[in-house]
Amino acid sequence: MNREQKKELIAELAGLFGSTTTVVVTHYKGLTVAELEDLRRQMRAAGASFRVTKNRITRLALAGTQFEGLADLFVGPTAIATSEDAVAAAKVSVEFAKKKDKLVVLGGSMEGKPLSVADVEALAKLPSLDELRARLIGMITTPATRVATVAQAPAAQLARVFNAYATKE
Structure with missing residues (x-):
């Protein structure tokens, strides 16, 4: 890789x-190419990206x-997961x-705030932005x-009463 390519990268x-708003730094040593492609596919489906760096x-x-504070984590075979959604x-x-023990989460950062491994795991348990919107x-x-059900209830009850009187006679 020449200087120009490095500058572009x-x-x-x-x-x-x-x-991006969130960066998660991982070690991927021992993962096969197929497993990395599967991880990338899952990231894309969630609106994130995964990149070996x-x-x-x-x-x-x-x-x-x-994300300048993450520089110390970049030792060994590292990769980054990034997303605009804080959770993805x-x-x-x-x-x-959890499925593949060869992928190790080292830490991360969200909007400049450093995250430990425990923080990243806690962040992963939160619902995504789309899930929160759906709940809201x-x-x-x-x-x-x-309100619509309650408003309809008296009319429905009256109709049943009238129907009962009509069928009674």
Whole structure:
């Protein structure tokens, strides 16, 4: 890799770190290519990305970004999981690490705040942004549904009473 390619890669990674909210750093030693592709596919489905990185280039790209504190984690065979959704990268990384013990979560950062392994695992347990939106919409529409049911109940009861009188005679 020549200097120009390295500069382009550093600029690309710096742009990635500038546009993401969450970064999870992992060790992937011992995973097969098929397992890495499966992990990437799961990340894409969740709206995140997974990328094997060169440590020195990544440390250079981290300089001046909100994730600068992660530089110490880049030792050995590292990869990063990134997402704009605060939960997606952590959730997929932790779930995959539970299935495949060769993927080890080292830590991460969310909007510049460093996260330990325990913090990443706690973040993974939270519902995603889409799940929270669905819950909120459900809570908003539930009272309206109940009001409609209560409003219909007296009319339905009257109709049953009239029907009972009509069938009685």
